[in-house]
Amino acid sequence: MDELLKLPIEGACACVEHDASDDVAPTLAAYARRVAEAGLPVRIVCADSWTAARYRALLDADPTSPLDAASAVSVRELALGVMGDARVSAAVGRGARVLDGNEMDVLMEDVKVSGLKPGRLREMLKFFYKSISECADDDERWLISAEEQTVYAILTENLEARRALLPCEAASLAYRGLVAAGVEREDLVLVVDDYTTMSRASQRLVRHLATRGLVAAGRTLAAASAEESYPCFEGFRELADAAECVVKVEDARPRAVRESRALEDPEAEQAFVAASVEERLSAGTAPKDVLVAVPNAAWGARLADALEERGVPVERAFFEGKIKGDPRTEGRYAQLKLATFLRLLLDPDDFTSLRSWMGFGDWLVRSDAFLELLAYARERGISAAEAVAQLRAQRDEERASTIFGKFDAPLDELDELRRACADGLTREEACVLFEARGMPLSERQAALLGDDPECADVGRLAREAFRLPAEDAARDAVRVATYGRCHGRHARVVFVTGFVNGFLPGNDAVDDKFTIDHRRVALERERALALDVLAAADEQVVCTRFERAALEATARMNVQITRVFVRDGERLASVAPSAFASLSDDVLSIDPSVPRELPTKVLYNVSTQ
Structure with missing residues (x-):
């Protein structure tokens, strides 16, 4: 890959095309260092957070480099x-605040005031999100029907009230804000890893900010990153066609050896993988050179536990970041409520969290009252936060509407909790207070209150209780990652676990309840995902699967069942092996005639009415 280091330092647009199995990160980092040593400002931009963490580790490992971790x-x-x-x-x-998965659920309830059936509404929102990612909303006429315009107006009003962003909006609104505000761009060379899997909006932002030069690397395999729902695979080819320089990386190293193993049940499969990893480490393989791919977080947690029981260092890369629970149902939102209160304790002006707080325990999360609140704010030309403050200061009889009274109880409770925390609590008082308010602390959370029984460290609890564990890219440990989070990773040995229909490929690619067209498109998507995971292996990849499991367990796992039978009084189910289980080139070859997706608009116009 030495030709990458010969790319022009400034002013040019250059593209680097490479196979998914090629690890270009060290070379791109070296090129960025060369640019910095020439006295030019440079940043490395990655498609996802774990690749950025790896670049930061590479930069930190070189004390002589003029670049630091903030450069990636x-x-x-x-x-x-x-x-x-x-x-x-x-x-x-809007502000620099992206809604998390739980806040997206509350937003969904607020948009349901449109009156559309939930299934149809979800498909319409997917159409909106995809269109925003593709910059289709640049055209004022992108919404055709009155129904689309109404739902989109409700959506945007709710987001503006929260001053928050949808995950798909960040790049789009950042670009628009720069242009609308006339902000002068700084001199900057951008080195972009995995330009292929960025959305069109992200690609546009990158091109806009790369004022002194752009070097973009793109993979030949069209497989999405877990952090980008709507990648623009065509964007890299369009950039390459217009670029002054295109480098194609040719790596002659042999393909990793592929092996498939079938085990009796999930427990046997996980025990086999844990023992195999331990055996390889004992033979001299470094822990960081082993990657274990898992279908979901629950599967990953069990495997990570099994490895740690054997003394294997593990980095867990399967956290989704969403807290389990239902904000509408009493008794099912304790942790959601606690997380929301702690965010409000850290930032009293966080209106997104305040909106969630005001909805707990109501089947509609009080979306009717919130709709009234937005109307009140709109009529007076004030923000939703200012409207809450005004209405809280008024007596019930002075209010224009009685419906806002639905918020009084949760807001009173919030004020009481804030006062109690501000006045100071002992550890025991803090635990009793949170439990009395329906937010009992777990043993781990209670420990965050500190060692002093006379003074509870509620601030530490607020900062640490729901902080997602950050993957330590520099640590010498086995990585356990979900399939989608294997994107962009490289290891000598890769174990692909749960290699059955329903996991890989996913259920919508094999289940007859989906249309033939849907299954055809989904199978190609999953084929690309399988190739992406296999490409992470430099030397060997071992695909493991289980042949049967308890019937109740297979229902929870949502895998494809081929036969149900009883053995020794226990109901068991045989599970179909992955459609890719043979690992042959025939089953893993991408069919270019199959579209990458079905038109989202067609889905919500036809299938969900």
Whole structure:
């Protein structure tokens, strides 16, 4: 890959095309260092957070480099950094705050006031999100029907009230804010890893910010990253066609050896994988050179536990970040409520969290009252946060509507909790207080209150209780990652676990309840995912699967069942092996005639009415 280091340092647009199995990160980092040593400002931009973490580890490992860890960011971090500029934020009416999965659920309830059936509404929202990612909303006429315009207006009003962003909006609004505010761009060379899997909006932002030069690496395999729902695979080819320089990486190393193993049940499969990893480490393989791919977080947790029981160091890369629970149902939102309160304790002006807080325990999360609140704010030309403050200061009889009274009880409770925490609590008082308010602390959370029984460290609890564990890219440990989070990783040995229909490929690629067209498209998507996971292996890949499991367990796992039978009084189910289980080139060859996706608009117009 020495030709990459010969790319022009400034002013040019250059593209680097490579296979998914080629690890270009060290070379791109070396090129970025060369640019920095020439006295030019440079940043490395990655498609996802774990690749950015790896670049930061590479930069930190070289004490002589003029670049530091801050020189490598994910494209979302890049967009949020732009949104953090007050001029950009003011231009688009949003802040540098992305809704998490739980907050998206509350937003969904607020948009249900449109009256659309939930299935149809979800498909319409997918159409909106995809269109935003593809910059289709640049055209004022992108919404055709009155129904689309109404739902989109409700959606945007709710987001503006929260001053928050959809995950798909960050890059789009960052670009628009820069242009609308007339912000002068700084001199900057951008080195982009995995340009192929960025959305069109992210690609546009990157090109806009690369004022002194752009080097973009793209993979030949069209497989998505787990952090980008709507990648624009065509964008890299379009950039390459217009680029002054295109480098194609040719690596002659042999393909990793592929092996498939079938075990009796999930427990036997996990025991086999744990023992095999331990055996390889004993033979001299470094822990960081082993990657274990898993279908989901629950599967990953069991495997990680099994490895740690054997003394194997593990980095867990399968956290989804969503807290389990239902904000509408009493008794099912304790941890959601606790997380929301702690965020409000850290930032009293976080209106997104306040909106969630006001909805707990109501089947509609009080979306009717929130709709009234937005109307009140709109009529008076004030923000939703200002409307809450005004209405809280008024007596019931002075209010224009009685419906806002639905928020009084949760807001009173919030005020009481804030006062109690501000006044100071002992550890025991803090535990009793949270439990009395329906937010009991787990043993781990209670430990965060500190060692002093006379003074509970509620601030530490707020900062640490729900902080997602960050993957330590520099640590010498076995990585356990979900299939989608294997994207962009490289290891000498890879174990692909749960290699059955329903896991890989996913259920919608094999289940007859989906249409033939849907299954055809989904199978190609999953084929690309399988190739992406296999490409992570430099020397050997071992695909493991289980042949049967308890019938109740297979229902929870959502895998494809071929036969149900009883053995020794226990109901068991045989599970179909993965459609790719043979690992042959025939079953793993991408069919270029199959579209990458079905038109989302067709889905919500036809299949969900």
